[in-house]
Amino acid sequence: MPPIGRSACLTKLDNNGAVVWNNAYSVLDVTRGAAVRRATDDPTGYVLVGTTETTLGFASSIYVIRTDGAGAPLWTFTYGTDSAHNFMDKVEIKNCDTGYIVTGTVMVESGLGVPEIAGFLLRIDDAGALQWMRIYSQVGVTGFADGAFKDVHQNSVGFVVTGHGVSQFPSGPTQNARDTILFQTDTLGMPLWGKQYANLEGNNSGESLAITADGYAIVGGHLPPLIDNYTTELLSTDSTGNLNWYRRIFTVQDGGSHYQSNVANGTLRVLPPNDELVFVGGTGPDSALLRYDFTGTLQSAQSYDNIGQFGASFLIEPSGGFTLTGPSSNGLNRDYSVIRTDANFLSGCHEGPFSPPSDTPPIEVVDIEYTPINVDVALDRTPVVTPLVWIETVLCQSSICVDPAPIICTLTALDVVITWDPAPVGVVVELWRDGVLLAFVPDTTYTDTPGPGAHTYELHLVDPNPDCDPAISSCSLLVPSIISATATDVLVDFARPTIDEIDVCIADALESVGRSPITGLDLSSLTDLGAAQPDVTPIAWLQLGEFPAQHALTQAEGDQLAQFLSSGGSLYIEGADVAFDPPTALSSMDGVVGVDDGDVFGQVPGVVGLDSGVGFDATAFSASYRGSGRSIDHLSPDGAGAGALFENGGGEGQTTAVFYDATVTGGTHRVLTSSTSLEGYDGDTGGWIAGIVVGLSPPTAEPQFVRGECNGDGLYDIADGIYTLSLLFTSGPDGPCQVACDANGDALIDLADAITTFSYLLLSGTPPAAPFPNCGGDSTGVAVLGCAVSGCP
Amino acid sequence: MKRPAQTLLVLLGLALTTSLSAQTFQRMVGGVFEDEPTCIEHTVDDGYIISGTQSEIVYT
Numbered sequence: 064m065p066p067i068g069r070s071a072c073l074t075k076l077d078n079n080g081a082v083v084w085n086n087a088y089s090v091l092d093v094t095r096g097a098a099v100r101r102a103t104d105d106p107t108g109y110v111l112v113g114t115t116e117t118t119l120g121f122a123s124s125i126y127v128i129r130t131d132g133a134g135a136p137l138w139t140f141t142y143g144t145d146s147a148h149n150f151m152d153k154v155e156i157k158n159c160d161t162g163y164i165v166t167g168t169v170m171v172e173s174g175l176g177v178p179e180i181a182g183f184l185l186r187i188d189d190a191g192a193l194q195w196m197r198i199y200s201q202v203g204v205t206g207f208a209d210g211a212f213k214d215v216h217q218n219s220v221g222f223v224v225t226g227h228g229v230s231q232f233p234s235g236p237t238q239n240a241r242d243t244i245l246f247q248t249d250t251l252g253m254p255l256w257g258k259q260y261a262n263l264e265g266n267n268s269g270e271s272l273a274i275t276a277d278g279y280a281i282v283g284g285h286l287p288p289l290i291d292n293y294t295t296e297l298l299s300t301d302s303t304g305n306l307n308w309y310r311r312i313f314t315v316q317d318g319g320s321h322y323q324s325n326v327a328n329g330t331l332r333v334l335p336p337n338d339e340l341v342f343v344g345g346t347g348p349d350s351a352l353l354r355y356d357f358t359g360t361l362q363s364a365q366s367y368d369n370i371g372q373f374g375a376s377f378l379i380e381p382s383g384g385f386t387l388t389g390p391s392s393n394g395l396n397r398d399y400s401v402i403r404t405d406a407n408f409l410s411g412c413h414e415g416p417f418s419p420p421s422d423t424p425p426i427e428v429v430d431i432e433y434t435p436i437n438v439d440v441a442l443d444r445t446p447v448v449t450p451l452v453w454i455e456t457v458l459c460q461s462s463i464c465v466d467p468a469p470i471i472c473t474l475t476a477l478d479v480v481i482t483w484d485p486a487p488v489g490v491v492v493e494l495w496r497d498g499v500l501l502a503f504v505p506d507t508t509y510t511d512t513p514g515p516g517a518h519t520y521e522l523h524l525v526d527p528n529p530d531c532d533p534a535i536s537s538c539s540l541l542v543p544s545i546i547s548a549t550a551t552d553v554l555v556d557f558a559r560p561t562i563d564e565i566d567v568c569i570a571d572a573l574e575s576v577g578r579s580p581i582t583g584l585d586l587s588s589l590t591d592l593g594a595a596q597p598d599v600t601p602i603a604w605l606q607l608g609e610f611p612a613q614h615a616l617t618q619a620e621g622d623q624l625a626q627f628l629s630s631g632g633s634l635y636i637e638g639a640d641v642a643f644d645p646p647t648a649l650s651s652m653d654g655v656v657g658v659d660d661g662d663v664f665g666q667v668p669g670v671v672g673l674d675s676g677v678g679f680d681a682t683a684f685s686a687s688y689r690g691s692g693r694s695i696d697h698l699s700p701d702g703a704g705a706g707a708l709f710e711n712g713g714g715e716g717q718t719t720a721v722f723y724d725a726t727v728t729g730g731t732h733r734v735l736t737s738s739t740s741l742e743g744y745d746g747d748t749g750g751w752i753a754g755i756v757v758g759l760s761p762p763t764a765e766p767q768f769v770r771g772e773c774n775g776d777g778l779y780d781i782a783d784g785i786y787t788l789s790l791l792f793t794s795g796p797d798g799p800c801q802v803a804c805d806a807n808g809d810a811l812i813d814l815a816d817a818i819t820t821f822s823y824l825l826l827s828g829t830p831p832a833a834p835f836p837n838c839g840g841d842s843t844g845v846a847v848l849g850c851a852v853s854g855c856p
Numbered sequence: 857m858k859r860p861a862q863t864l865l866v867l868l869g870l871a872l873t874t875s876l877s878a879q880t881f882q883r884m885v886g887g888v889f890e891d892e893p894t895c896i897e898h899t900v901d902d903g904y905i906i907s908g909t910q911s912e913i914v915y916t
Contacts, residue, residue: 068912072891076904080883083903087910098895099907106900111907132900367882376895378904384880388893388906391884398886399893399906403879410880451910453887460881 071096122149182212193441202432225269232261243269258304271330345373365408412459464531472538493523557614565742572752607638621647628732633759654705654723658697675706679758686746767855771831775799784820799852808832
């Protein structure tokens, strides 16, 4: 069987994804294309890197082709060409200040019958001239040496590399053969330091490396022991390789896919402005884009079902979207798939969201060392270039012919003023509110009075060309539902200066139980809270945020809260370090202390409600928790009147919320302190918020009544039976204490109650259920049927 | 607690401006052989350059 012919390809696309030119390149008989970058000395040209070999049995070499902007070769070299070196297909090239750095993996014949596999670095200048090339042998490895380099960046010190090395974890199982490495060299490629991140469970290999604000992030492959099903690892380190955090992500393959593959880098990138980590990977049958925040918490993920098992590479668009590519089957063979998405990973077809689970297995960080071995072989080559004509298929697309116009929403009293930049001539301007067309507006401003609630305005610029899609920009804001002294609750979200989904959720939940919430940006409105509803306990809801963006209460804020509590208010407060901040006047009034034994650190899969024992029973509420996995503090009740309200559902009973009732010790206020956040619960959060309102309010005295005394005249007689019949059959008025009409005590008001009354009064039948004949309570019946006016003293 | 009767105005200047739309697409491009992309990069004219490998394998 003859060898399969392979050629490297460079394909130039325009901004719409249409092919501009397309070439195949053959350096030796078999040539593979691994990565492409813009040329360092002329960004209109390109450098293509890969491996090439002859069909005569010689081992493969690294090649680099420098082309002009039309794909014509300007220079070509091979590196490391000799019979002792066989380079793996996965090769990466990155731009340097001048020239390039190339990395990859090479199999070196040791002469002992067992080759050594090791990473290499290749430094070349802008003309392709070899500056140095070194293969790195891991120190201390006995037996089969299985190392690899996958990605490289130039930094201020030299070059930093990820890949894998032979596991140095001393007590790891036999399946734990290799682990991810981070390796720093100087500018000449001489080793400075190396770290290995040893996961006890299976083999790991860093595939792509990103430079973050304070160090590095790596995405890589993870193969669990004895299970042929790759998962992905994502980890963060500081600038010297010390581990910040580590996530093992299930059901996702990394996009690099191991040293046998020719898939190149571009799989992990840092997304400004919040340093989110975005990488392209796969779900098995589909490719996927995934976004995590800088603490390793999943933000969003989307899969695309017309690509193969993983996406190969992606870009962050200046507009905020993403473009990815990967292999895709057309039914006969594999082609390129190119997908451009918006900022939310949406492309318009063949896609769907998913939510991969993750965990944080124990990781051992160990130092590793390398010994460099020089390779000084570079050969000038002349590639064969063949133009290609390929078929292009558009699966879906949107076509926007004008730029979206940025718009601003401003709240003025109860009006929303929307302003935007002038639209191009001939473009129709549509203003939409909450998905409904509001108006055609030729001007650049519009004033709307939408009513209370959260509203989103969209400006649609509609080009007269019917082939163009509207260019849409939007703004959102919350119009407060109550802007008066009748407010009972104030919501202050210190961590996020804008109203978001959880703020709207809290406000809705409070309104559903008859309260009147307002939102504020600080505590200035606390002193006016509840002015018009003196019988209602005012409650302040404070969200301090999560590590590392939490808000620490100032002394002035502590004083404001203390005064608020002393005046009869109650407080819900949540967030990171909520019980650890520097002491304020609040500290002696909240009945909680932080437990200084570290944090739960990402191991709070759920919270379990408890009976605090001091008047707040939360046993009916438990929920899985998807909040920040970074810093969930342990709390402890402090003193009389305080009790644990939540415990970590996946831990060892650590308390994560404490309720404090100061009335137990002669005070007037109540405080609920939580280290988990309302927005993180997967459950009936609205019901829980309603429960908090009850818990933070004084207990309501149970209404007293006499069973059967339905009409409220103070006598139990025939008139009560008639009143019941009137209530049932002639739409007569409800009794003043409805539960009293439930003569037989079955929590229903029906004909049987009238029969009970008549039977007892006229036929000496069974008397009504308790409370009868004296006043008493029935909390269950009152809860079901109500009792607006107690008929008893 | 101070309970004034006058109206309390709470004004929220909470404006969030985002661009919802960008040009999006899904496209496929390839020939009669196995074509596998490996890397995508922006070009100076706002287009793209993609590297890959063409393998002369035809499935029938």
